[in-house]
Amino acid sequence: MKREWLNLYFVMGSTDCDGRDPRVVLQEAINGGVSFFQFREKGRGAKVGMEKKKLARELKEICKRHDIPFIVNDDIELALEVEADGVHIGQEDTPFSMVAERLTPEMIIGVSCHTVEEAAAAVDDGADYIGVGPMYFTTTKKDIREVKGPEVIREIRHAGLTVPIVGIGGIDAGNALDVLEAGADGVAVISAISKAVSAFEAAEEFCRIHNIVTK
Numbered sequence: 001m002k003r004e005w006l007n008l009y010f011v012m013g014s015t016d017c018d019g020r021d022p023r024v025v026l027q028e029a030i031n032g033g034v035s036f037f038q039f040r041e042k043g044r045g046a047k048v049g050m051e052k053k054k055l056a057r058e059l060k061e062i063c064k065r066h067d068i069p070f071i072v073n074d075d076i077e078l079a080l081e082v083e084a085d086g087v088h089i090g091q092e093d094t095p096f097s098m099v100a101e102r103l104t105p106e107m108i109i110g111v112s113c114h115t116v117e118e119a120a121a122a123v124d125d126g127a128d129y130i131g132v133g134p135m136y137f138t139t140t141k142k143d144i145r146e147v148k149g150p151e152v153i154r155e156i157r158h159a160g161l162t163v164p165i166v167g168i169g170g171i172d173a174g175n176a177l178d179v180l181e182a183g184a185d186g187v188a189v190i191s192a193i194s195k196a197v198s199a200f201e202a203a204e205e206f207c208r209i210h211n212i213v214t215k
């Protein structure tokens with residue numbers, strides 16, 4: 001996978017959009033510069049079954065029109081059915097080896113990590129990228145682990161791991177630079193884009209911040 005795909009990773013499902021149409025929110029966010037997308041349909045009121053599949057297909061179509069990889073959170077069967085570009089799994093989800101067995105070799109597998117040990121194990125397994133967090137406190141995910149801040153990304157880099165990394169959890173325009181300066185390739189964001197007055201402007205602002213570290 002291309003490391004720069006992780007520059008601005010938008011993670012979202014219908015319950016994250018404050019009642020707005022997730023297709024419109026995604027389109028606006030892509031117009032603002034999102035480079036990678038994860039469909040994470042979770043929480044109270046989340047769509048299931050055919051409705052979930054329909055939304056997945058619609059969001060995937062939007063991503064495809066803009067050459068943005070479409071990743072499915074947790075749901076391996078859905079990823080296969082809608083021909084997603086990959087899946088994202090956490091430490092409590094289906095084990096990496098089982099996921100890899102089900103997917104085609106070109107599909108991307110991202111893994112959530114909270115420590116250097118988990119990051120090293122994910123690299124050994126063959127993860128294409130890792131999501132490290134929660135960087136900061138967030139109310140978006142209820143079952144979060146301990147908040148460790150960007151320091152854990154610095155530790156993962158100091159351990160010599162060059163795997164593509166995104167920081168996730170409570171990231172906004174005010175703290176994204178700290179995450180990038182700790183060694184992340186990009187930031188993964190839900191509410192700071194999905195609940196923004198303008199998803200377009202929010203995404204643009206994250207891109208401006210990313211440009212500070214790459215220039």
Ligand SMILES: Cc1ncc(COP(=O)(O)OP(=O)(O)O)c(N)n1
Pocket residue numbers: 009011038040042073074088089090091092093110111112113130131132133141166168188
């Ligand atoms: C990019 C990215 N990083 C971490 C996560 C969290 O995954 P997980 O721990 O499995 O929690 P859920 O998102 O499934 O609730 C993620 N989704 N994306």
Ligand SMILES: Cc1ncsc1CCOP(=O)(O)O
Pocket residue numbers: 011133134137138139140141144168169170171188189190191192
């Ligand atoms: C999915 C996930 N994994 C760790 S924190 C988190 C939620 C991120 O949401 P937000 O960007 O709104 O804090």
Ligand SMILES: [Mg+2]
Pocket residue numbers: 073074088089090093
């Ligand atoms: Mg998960």
